[in-house]
Amino acid sequence: xxKSKTLVLLVEDREDHVxxxxxxxxxxxxxxxxxxxxNLADAQTSLKKITPHLVISNYALPDGxxxxxxxxxxxxxxxxxxxxxxxxxxxxxxxVMKRGAMDYRVKSERTLTEIPLICEQILHEWSSILxxxxxxxxxxxxxxxxxxxxxAILITDKKGNIEYxxxxxxxxxxxxxxxxxxxxxRFLNSGKIVPVVYKNLWETIxxxxxxxxxxCNKKKNGTLYWESASISPIKNFEGAITHFVAFKKDITxxxxxxxxxxxxxxxxxxxxxxxxxxxxxxxxxxxxxxxxQFLDMxxxxxxxxxxxxxxxxxxxxxxxxxxxxxxxxxxxDGGTLWFESVDINELIKHTIDYLMPKWxxxxxxxxxxxxxxxxxxxxxxxxxGSPSELRExxxxxxxxxxxxxxxxxxxxxxxxxxGGSVFVEISDTGKGMSEEVQxxxxxxxxxxxxPEGTGLGMSAVYGIIKRHHGEISVESELGRGTSITLExxxxxxxxxxxxxxxxxxxINVRNLRILVLEKEKEICGxxxxxxxxxxxxxxxxxxxTEAIKLLSTENFDLLxxxxxxxxxxxxxxxxxxxxxxxxxxxxxxxxxxxxxxLLKSENVRADFVIRKPFDFSELSITINILFSDCL
Numbered sequence: 001x002x003k004s005k006t007l008v009l010l011v012e013d014r015e016d017h018v019x020x021x022x023x024x025x026x027x028x029x030x031x032x033x034x035x036x037x038x039n040l041a042d043a044q045t046s047l048k049k050i051t052p053h054l055v056i057s058n059y060a061l062p063d064g065x066x067x068x069x070x071x072x073x074x075x076x077x078x079x080x081x082x083x084x085x086x087x088x089x090x091x092x093x094x095x096v097m098k099r100g101a102m103d104y105r106v107k108s109e110r111t112l113t114e115i116p117l118i119c120e121q122i123l124h125e126w127s128s129i130l131x132x133x134x135x136x137x138x139x140x141x142x143x144x145x146x147x148x149x150x151x152a153i154l155i156t157d158k159k160g161n162i163e164y165x166x167x168x169x170x171x172x173x174x175x176x177x178x179x180x181x182x183x184x185x186r187f188l189n190s191g192k193i194v195p196v197v198y199k200n201l202w203e204t205i206x207x208x209x210x211x212x213x214x215x216c217n218k219k220k221n222g223t224l225y226w227e228s229a230s231i232s233p234i235k236n237f238e239g240a241i242t243h244f245v246a247f248k249k250d251i252t253x254x255x256x257x258x259x260x261x262x263x264x265x266x267x268x269x270x271x272x273x274x275x276x277x278x279x280x281x282x283x284x285x286x287x288x289x290x291x292x293q294f295l296d297m298x299x300x301x302x303x304x305x306x307x308x309x310x311x312x313x314x315x316x317x318x319x320x321x322x323x324x325x326x327x328x329x330x331x332x333d334g335g336t337l338w339f340e341s342v343d344i345n346e347l348i349k350h351t352i353d354y355l356m357p358k359w360x361x362x363x364x365x366x367x368x369x370x371x372x373x374x375x376x377x378x379x380x381x382x383x384x385g386s387p388s389e390l391r392e393x394x395x396x397x398x399x400x401x402x403x404x405x406x407x408x409x410x411x412x413x414x415x416x417x418x419g420g421s422v423f424v425e426i427s428d429t430g431k432g433m434s435e436e437v438q439x440x441x442x443x444x445x446x447x448x449x450x451p452e453g454t455g456l457g458m459s460a461v462y463g464i465i466k467r468h469h470g471e472i473s474v475e476s477e478l479g480r481g482t483s484i485t486l487e488x489x490x491x492x493x494x495x496x497x498x499x500x501x502x503x504x505x506x507i508n509v510r511n512l513r514i515l516v517l518e519k520e521k522e523i524c525g526x527x528x529x530x531x532x533x534x535x536x537x538x539x540x541x542x543x544x545t546e547a548i549k550l551l552s553t554e555n556f557d558l559l560x561x562x563x564x565x566x567x568x569x570x571x572x573x574x575x576x577x578x579x580x581x582x583x584x585x586x587x588x589x590x591x592x593x594x595x596x597x598l599l600k601s602e603n604v605r606a607d608f609v610i611r612k613p614f615d616f617s618e619l620s621i622t623i624n625i626l627f628s629d630c631l
Contacts, residue, residue: 005033007050008119011043011057011066012036012084020112021056032116040064052079054119054126059085059092059104067099074100080126082118084111102126152227152248155234158241160184172227172250174220185246190224192216205233205244214251225252339468341382341491342390344424348377348413351394359402368408376414380422381490389464396461397426397484404430404482422490427483433476441474512627513555516540517547517573518562518589527560530616548576555582557627561606562589585626 008025012018018036025032035050037043040063043055047069057066066083080102085092088106096104102122105111111118152169156162165180173188186198193215204211210232218224227248234243352372359370383390401411409429416423433441442462465472468488476482514536518524524540531538541547544564551559551573559577577583588606608622 006031006054006123007033007035007052009035009037009043009046009050009052009055011038011040011055011061011069013038013058013062017058017084017107017112021115024113024115038062040066040068043069047079054082054123055079056082056084056115056119059083059088059096067096067101070100080122082122149247150249152250154180154185154246154248156185156244156246158243160244163243169248172219172225172248173217179220188215188217190216190218192224201231205231206241208233208235208241225250226255227251339384339386342385342387344380344383344390344422344488345377345415347387347390348394348415348424349374351391351398352413354391355395355398358399362402363408366406366408368406370402370405370408371410373410373412376412376425378414378416380415380417381492383422383468383488384491385468385488386464390468393461393464393486394426396458400458401426401428401430401482404428404432406431409481417490420490421487424486424488425483426486427481429481432478432480432482433474434478438474438476442472510535512536512557512623514538514558514560515547515550515556515584516560516562517544517564518542518560519564520562523562523589530619544573548573551576551580551584556584558587558623559584560587560589560610587622 010018010021012021022034025034035046035052037046040061043057047055055069057069059066066081070077070081077100081100083096083101083104084107085104086107088104093104102125103118105118147167149166149168152172153164153166154162154169155164162180162183162185165175165177169180170176175188197213197215201211201213210230212228212230214226214228216224216226228251229246229248231244231246233241234245236242352374363369398411405411405428412425412427414425414427441458462472465486465488470486470488472487473485474482475485512531514531516524516527516538518527518540519542521542524542528538528540539550541550542564547559547564550556561573577586585607586605588609590609590611607626610619610622
């Protein structure tokens with residue numbers, strides 16, 4: 001049979017009625033295929049072999065009723081049934097329709113004539129029923145999927161009020177459907193997530209886009225849990241947002257395992273760092289203690305005495321350098337208070353000149369030659385940063401490059417700008433690095449140059465670049481050299497000229513009234529001796545309270561602001577300084593990031609910062625510049 005034809009099963013025991021129906025279907029030639037069964041049994045046999053699009057059956061058959069062709073349960077009916085009766089009443093009609101027939105008609109000449117039209121209406125209605133049934137089945141399937149989903153699912157209206165939650169949501173949070181419907185999901189908020197996250201979420205989904213992220217929420221019993229979430233808008237046929245749906249997964253255990261792993265890695269790194277610190281400081285302390293004992297035993301020879309003091313001073317500088325590099329690495333996200341406009345090309349050239357003597361010595365010792373290529377330096381905007389720190393970055397990278405070119409080679413410098421950034425690329429033709437070395441090169445105390453290297457150089461580079469809100473990337477291949485690229489923020493401010501540090505400059509100004517605030521009495525004593533020998537009047541105190549009393553009753557030219565015994569806080573002394581008619585110059589003494597509040601004050605700004613341990617030569621330069629109008 002042609003599958004495009006409509007298959008109709010006619011169950012009729014009267015031959016004249018069969019002929020009448022066959023004749024009215026002749027007008028549908030090519031569209032209708034009519035199968036005929038004479039009784040209920042034959043019809044049931046046919047239904048096992050074929051699936052008709054429509055069944056037309058006489059109500060009263062020799063061996064039963066036409067409605068007996070239908071299964072007992074209506075949901076199992078697979079075809080529409082038209083029941084015809086020789087005569088009937090309302091009772092029969094009700095019975096037929098209750099059994100699930102699509103229509104019931106009393107036989108008449110008009111009814112038989114209109115059979116094709118009646119069948120067409122039934123088939124159209126049956127098609128709609130099948131479509132609705134498929135939709136209902138699909139909805140039931142989707143509902144089953146949602147209810148059995150391993151994800152917690154909630155649906156809200158466009159205002160964010162919950163309309164539905166699935167079983168997994170109830171299991172995860174402890175809140176029932178009745179607890180949740182009508183509420184905003186914020187009732188789950190633990191307070192651990194910053195408001196800007198929710199602001200970004202709503203801006204994203206209201207614009208029609210999907211948002212992905214994570215939350216720390218609170219269960220009904222008060223327990224906190226972490227979840228990853230994907231939230232999307234639901235739109236109608238016109239494209240308007242009507243609802244939002246959220247798929248959430250409990251990641252508390254994964255997060256706990258990750259944090260445990262990170263903690264383990266931190267402890268491992270800390271072990272490496274402590275081991276490195278112990279090694280370096282034991283060497284430094286051995287030098288200091290050794291020379292101190294030597295001076296104590298043999299202090300008659302002035303030359304030896306001076307040489308011993310020089311070695312102790314150098315060892316102290318090395319210790320201070322290690323502490324500072326650690327600080328630079330650990331405070332990579334620090335402030336930019338002392339940043340200025342830097343000409344990076346000029347800084348590169350100055351650094352090359354500064355290191356030139358070392359290159360020449362290395363060339364002679366190794367019997368090799370180095371070629372410096374600066375042709376790639378383009379005209380680029382100034383960068384925002386600290387000249388001394390950026391110089392240290394360049395020195396460390398260049399020194400590493402020289403060490404990598406044991407047989408000589410080429411060191412190339414290239415600069416360019418893109419968008420709001422300036423890029424610096426330093427490339428060498430050295431031995432290159434393995435992937436493992438590249439992964440660890442910024443770790444504190446990791447070095448490939450034992451025992452000479454401390455392993456702090458590149459970690460300090462990383463810290464400095466991060467503190468400059470920049471990026472550093474490395475490309476290297478064993479035997480083919482290394483390229484390090486720095487990305488820094490450009491600035492439109494005028495470039496400041498790079499000035500090389502001046503050494504051994506004496507303080508020329510005299511008779512300064514200096515107040516030292518520092519809780520360590522030994523440090524106060526050192527500063528007192530240094531300034532007093534230069535003809536200044538020095539007073540020192542160990543607490544904020546004492547400093548406030550002196551500042552309220554005496555005038556000072558310079559306040560050296562260090563750590564203090566804290567009866568009151570920095571904010572109190574800042575208020576006193578703000579109230580002074582004649583304000584002193586302020587120098588901040590810092591060892592590991594202390595006195596931050598003073599640096600942030602809008603009305604009382606520090607004029608300079610000095611680090612512990614002190615370099616009196618640099619302090620001399622600073623005070624000369626600061627009080628140059630007094631000369």
